[in-house]
Amino acid sequence: MLNTNRKNIIINISDQNNSTQILPCPALISSKADWQSLFLSKYDHPPHKTLEHVLLHHVIAIAQNQFHLEVRKDGKFQQQLVNNGIIQLTPAKISQSLAWTSQGKFLLLSLDPEFIEQATCEITLRRLELIPQFSISDPIILHIALALQADIITGTNTGKLFGESVATMLATHLVKAYAIKVKLKNSRY
Helix, strand or coil: CCCCCCCCCEEEECCCHCCCCHHHHHHHHEEHHHCEEEEEEEEEEEEEEHHHHHHCCCCEEECCEEEEEEEECCCCEEEEEEECCCCCCCCCEEEEEEEECCCEEEEEEECCHHHHHCCCCCCCCCCEEECCEEEECCHHHHHHHHHHHHHHHHHHCCCCHHHHHHHHHHHHHHHHHHHHCCCCCCCCC
């Protein structure tokens, strides 16, 4: 998965100082919400091209307007016109670079990979691997992200329990819809 031939920038999207290596400061962030396994940020960004980078968390990007996007993810290249609500899923440790040629408005939702494994351990006894998704429409992910955004915007600060509950629901959905089971070495399963 990880391209070791080139030096990639390693990004923790939930660390604002670190994430500015690829994106400027977001218009909205969830750091005050006290969510442990989940991080949400909102961007309203002019045309931009990121350096090649690797994310430490699983990241879901949700478009909030229409813009042209070029994605290079794990060696695969795709160009597309992204519409409002279209989702990109980038698993942790996948090398990627992005470029867009007009104003891009999007939400980034990140989940800790260890949390997903812990939250879904009852679903499967095998190691799970999320599959990169370039352009999907998923109303469950969209509405989860919008609920989290609304919680931050309204300032209700429903707190840690809300964030962890939503993170568990999102992790379960991602595993059911976008993961494959990888057989562990020396395992009969």
